[in-house]
Amino acid sequence: MALIFSVYMLTQKEILITGLKKLLYAFIKEKYVEKILEVGKLTNTTFNKFISGQCLEAIVLGCLMFITLTIFRFPYALIISVLTAVTALIPIFGALIAMAVGIILIGIINPVQALLFIVAFQIVQQIEGNFIYPRVVGKSVGLSPMWTLLAITVGGNLFGIIGMLVGLPLASVVYSLIKTFVNNKISEKQLNI
Numbered sequence: 001m002a003l004i005f006s007v008y009m010l011t012q013k014e015i016l017i018t019g020l021k022k023l024l025y026a027f028i029k030e031k032y033v034e035k036i037l038e039v040g041k042l043t044n045t046t047f048n049k050f051i052s053g054q055c056l057e058a059i060v061l062g063c064l065m066f067i068t069l070t071i072f073r074f075p076y077a078l079i080i081s082v083l084t085a086v087t088a089l090i091p092i093f094g095a096l097i098a099m100a101v102g103i104i105l106i107g108i109i110n111p112v113q114a115l116l117f118i119v120a121f122q123i124v125q126q127i128e129g130n131f132i133y134p135r136v137v138g139k140s141v142g143l144s145p146m147w148t149l150l151a152i153t154v155g156g157n158l159f160g161i162i163g164m165l166v167g168l169p170l171a172s173v174v175y176s177l178i179k180t181f182v183n184n185k186i187s188e189k190q191l192n193i
Helices: 002-011 013-027 030-071 077-087 093-108 111-141 145-188
Strands: none
Touching: 002 013, 013 093, 013 145, 030 077, 030 111, 030 145, 093 111, 111 145
């Protein structure tokens, strides 16, 4: 039902937006509606950048996995790398799915290599999670790597998988709003910082 409902929402996006604007203007003062619409536009832009950043990061991870598996001559390097890139879009479980399939595929040919694959996979995942992801996805939404890791950690701890998915883009929206507010206050006071 959620998928079907989402498709209907996307096909009627313009009608829904127009109806929401009319509703807001009918019941809320115009100056507040403009601020609400501004925040909505910022949120939409941020989530779009977040999704494109996630896709770019998945491609980078797939390439990194392919290079690693090719260098160490693991079988099925291309299949496992593509699977890793695709499942990278699934929080938490995506990496486990890719690793499990890789272990099975490699284990059929060489069980010892399957154990080495686990080590290689974990090393690539650590590099990606701690260095590449914060830079690629954080840059796409306008946050530094430190704020990116903090947003994902806090979001995940507070709200689980949903928090990990929306924590970063929401943190970026809040960061942008606070930054704009602070810069406006500094401009009003005519300070040169």
